[in-house]
Amino acid sequence: MASKDYYSILGVARNASQDEIKKSYRKLAMKYHPDRNPGDKAAEAQFKSINEAYEVLGDPQKRSLFDSGGFTEGFEHGSAGQAGSPFGDLFADVFSEFFGGGGRGGPHPQQGEHILRQVELSFEEAALGREISIKLSRWESCSPCSGTGAKNGKAVRVCSTCRGTGYIRIQQGFFAVQRACSACGGEGRVVTETCTNCSGRGRVSVERTITRTIPAGVSSGVRVRINGEGHAGAYGGPSGDLYIDITVKPHPFFSREGDDLVVEKKISFLQAIFGDDVEIPTLGSPLPLKLDAGTQPGSVRRFRGKGLANPQTRQVGDLVVRISVEIPTKLTREQREILEKYAAVSGDGGTHGTGSSQDGGGIFSKVKSIFE
Ligand SMILES: [Zn+2]
Ligand SMILES: [Zn+2]
Structure with missing residues (x-):
């Protein structure tokens, strides 16, 4: 997993722009899509790795983590709890414009963003390990509305335009094109009265102090990951992670x-x-x-x-x-x-x-x- 080169899978240079990555991904995904290669196992495998690569490189935050190396395993948990598509949200975003039959609609879980912090330790602290406290402000799920953005979590009705699916299908030549429903923004539901606590965002900014013990022996350049301490996810998606980049001050002798x-x-x-x-x-x-x-x-x-x-x-x-x-x-x-x-x-x-x-x-x- 860690040794996969997502750039070569997508056939782009390491300094490719997000736009180039997206273009190349679309081209390859259309070529290897199972609908166009029925029963072709090799194409299916190719299609899967293209999607895996795009799930990382298509997200600037995950991409920069991937570029920094060593934490590719951190990307894997994103697929947990995803309903409908095994390929995550980016897949759905891109493919909703091209392919029908995905079957997903309504609010879907989204993982929260990661948070990155720098911590400088003295030589002794790094050598012996120490507890650190990191103050951060992050998005957390709004509790009065349970993260729905609707008053008391109940002031919601099913979107009548898309009947709750979140998308509208249009036949266009070869493809059945499906587009996000503009009436509900693809969420399949319409909030009739917004939650006043979060102004309808479903998330609120909260100040937190995260305390963890940095293990003895860390050196400069080490990145510590603390699972689930990033921003809250949306619609029941998992929280992002907190990453801590360690710098160790030099010692006089x-x-x-x-x-x-x-x-x-x-x-x-x-x-x-x-x-x-x-x-x-x-x-x-x-x-x-x-x-x-x-x-x-x-x-x-x-x-x-x-x-x-x-x-x-x-x-x-x-x-x-x-x-x-x-x-x-x-x-x-x-x-x-x-x-x-x-x-x-x-x-x-x-x-x-x-x-x-x-x-x-x-x-x-x-x-x-x-x-x-
Ligand atoms: Zn709708
Ligand atoms: Zn709220």
Whole structure:
């Protein structure tokens, strides 16, 4: 499902306009429509995938979700509760102009729109997970009229023009064309007195605060879906979903590589030479690390399972410690003399200047070169 390329199914470019998509869909759907290919299983399968593709690409909101990738499964529930047509509302909208025999009429369920929000988390919040509250205003079904838009939900009569079917059929050459009934706007019913609470819309705007726990280990670019927390559907259709795009702020010294938590540990050149017991910062309490004598700059130490959780795989990465060695930038006269002695003893001082302590080009750059 997730790997289907709806664009190639409809034979359009990824940057095609909604109009081009609709045109191409109509052309293909007419070609493969079961009425024109009776008993042809391949055409029927083709017809189904064309409709599936158009159900997504024909809706700019679903299309942008599809383009962003990874959430195609979120489109599947739209067909639940659809009466009459297995292909959803877009199908009906386009096909009502071309084909007869659909048999659907009257108000049909429509899924509510999705809502998209951005949330920025600190590095620690993303790593450890946290509860977030999102304030939003969304359409909800009007309760006094049960979403009908009619006073008390009862001030409705069946449309006499279309006798409640919502459409009118006209024979036009090859096709039986069916058009939405203009008397009732295709709803099959006429409201005789509108609900004052929602002014007949059937939905009211409501402020809500949605609280959810974002799982530990989310990273930037992750989109979290909360089912059913979008706008209310119409005529008993399901609510849309709430999508949350996560951005994670960078940390001053931690970074993320895959599921590994990476930290640079700076040690002095003396700690590198003699070894030492040091502490490594983590997102919890620090961990002790024993440095061996002769620890090399750039060496890496790993703490298994002390990294970041992966909410998808439920695995936990490692804490990766990269050792860097700090070279002093200023030496006292005494320190310099000691290091020059070291250089002489180790036979390593041949290139450094002897007397001039000004430019630091001698022993100091030697020490530096050892560590770089
Ligand atoms: Zn009507
Ligand atoms: Zn109402």
